[in-house]
Amino acid sequence: MDLEQTKTICIIGAGAAGLAALKAILDAPQYKAGLWKPVAFEARDQIGGVWLPDSAPSDSVLPQTPLYDSLTTNLPHPVMCFPSFPFPPSTPVFPAAVHVQRYLESYAAHFNLGPFIRLKTLVSDVRRESSKWTIRLNSGEIMTADLVIVANGHHTIPRYPNVPGIDAWLSAKKASHSVWYRRPKFLGDRVLVVGGGPSGTDISGEMRGACTTLIRSISGAVRDDSSEHFKIRGRTTRFGENGQVFFEDGSVETVDYCILATGYQVSFAFFSEPLLRASLPPPCPPLPDTLYNSTWHIFPLARHIFPLQAVFPPTSLVFIGLPVRVAPLPIMEAQAAAILYAFAHPASLDVVAESRAVLARYAALDGNPRAWSVFQEDEQFDYRDELYAFAGEDVRVPRWLRDMYKAKALLRSFWVELERRGEADDWVRGVGEGGPEEWVNLLHRLLAAAEEWESGK
The missing domain is CATH 3.50.50.60 (FAD/NAD(P)-binding domain)
Known part of the structure; x- marks a missing residue:
């Protein structure tokens, strides 16, 4: 990348994925040198994405989120949080949606992301023109970008x-x-x-x-x-x-x-053909030259991020947050690290090797689009390690986190039992005030008590 040329980065969406991408950009030396200029567009009037309530949807209008009143996370928050930003002290181990929304607002405030986010601004069209991306907004405004990060989520369009x-x-x-x-x-x-x-x-x-x-x-x-x-x-x-x-x-x-x-369909209303074809991809090999949206997955994507096609550089338009059945927030931070490394160093993405990897996954899944973005247990943690290694960062998922993810169902059942007994608040009171390690120690104690409770049933 030419470090003397200013680059504009457009982020579509200011939910968790968009916030992770924006935070990573502001941490980058290119931004600090004035060479990267980011802007995130959010269609709603606040950040938060799926965690921002839409409490009284009309029967005839599609809700902006599927968030129901009683929703709590199905993962302990030390497992699901951004690694760079733990939840506040005394937070319930399985927090309600309101806690997650406040957490995302605190994340944005802590890293001063607000000045780079344009609320109530819908991206209506994205297309490739003259080696740049042309972005059209619902206001009628048109801008160009060198990198587009697609972070609009995939829990909006119902799947029937x-x-x-x-x-x-x-x-x-x-x-x-x-x-x-x-x-x-x-x-x-x-x-x-x-x-x-x-x-x-x-x-x-x-x-x-x-x-x-x-x-x-x-x-x-x-x-x-x-x-x-x-x-x-x-x-x-x-x-x-x-x-x-x-x-x-x-x-x-x-x-x-x-x-x-x-469930829900993967959907991008701002893309049109031939940039993104709305159908199942043709049988492989070889990989298609264009990008396909099956509504289950986007194909072909290297590392579930980079489009392998013949129309534009695969490091100039990227997707973040597509994997499912994972702890999404930490994966988003890892993806953001890989995205920005590849943007700064396009040659680092070996298209030939990445194509082989995509074809190998295609063969292993027998081409099943429903399974493409679904990760199995430890696969997500290996994926995170690989993304950081690609980005040149020495970051590895700790053993305790893998163990607690595997025990998530038991931990949640026991937490519900503690809430029933009125003991849940006592478990977390003051935890985290001495640092994130206190949450790790709490999870170990909680798991030991959960296993004893389960064996005594």
Whole structure:
């Protein structure tokens, strides 16, 4: 990179991913030398992204976030926080969404990110023109950038299951996607929740108190009729008339309403073809020359970040925050480090070697787009180590963090038990005042107590 030439960096989104990218830019020597000029555009009136509430969404307007009132994290905050910025002392180990939103606001304030963020500014179009990126805003303003960091998240556009009859149920308002769910309310005596993820679990738990019988549909689940008030079924195969729902095991249930906790599509409204094709990519090898959005993944991306295609330099437009089933915030900081290193040193990204790695993952996953961005347990930690190594930084994920991530379900169950007993606040009171290591020690004590509690059940 020519260090004498000023470069403009555009960040799309000021949720956690955009904040991580902006913070990394301000830390860079190029910014401190006046050579990098960043600006982040946020469509909403505050930072925070998915953690910023949209508490009263209209039935006819897509909510700006799927955040429901009772949401708490499913990871301990010492595991999920930005490594550069721990949560405040005495924070609940599994904080509510309001704590996370305040945390992101504190992160932005601590690193003085605010002056570089333009709120209520929607990026409406991004295209490559004359070796630069042309950015069009909803205000009518047009700007150019040398680097575009796409950080707009992927929890906005609902994914509806491809199941016969669902469209008729949606039209009749007998079903809705969980993006509209905020709190339990009476929707009928018999309610079906479709989906096996965290939101499906949380919503099912809450709705059990708002109906007589709650039925949960989870692909691959074994039928369970052990309770007349809570039933488990496998995959839903058809939505019929008169409230009938058919399942893969041949069973049929009659329900009054269905909540679809079936996930979200990867979506970028500011891209158009041929820059990003809205379809499944062709079979590989070879890798395609253009970029594809299957709605499950963006392909092909080196390191889940850099687009491998023939239209623009792969280090000039990048994606941050796409991996799922991970601790996202620390991954975002690691991705930001890799992005800026590659931007400053484009030759560091070996396109041939990266293409081989993408093809190897494609073969290992048998080309399954649904699995592309899904990380398995330790894979995310190895990924973080590799990103920092690529960026020339000697940073490695500590053993305790890997261990606590594996124990996340037990830790969360025990934390809920501590809250039930009224003991949770005592566990965290004052923790962190002496430094982040206090949180690590607390997690070890918490896990030991959780294992003893689990064995005594």
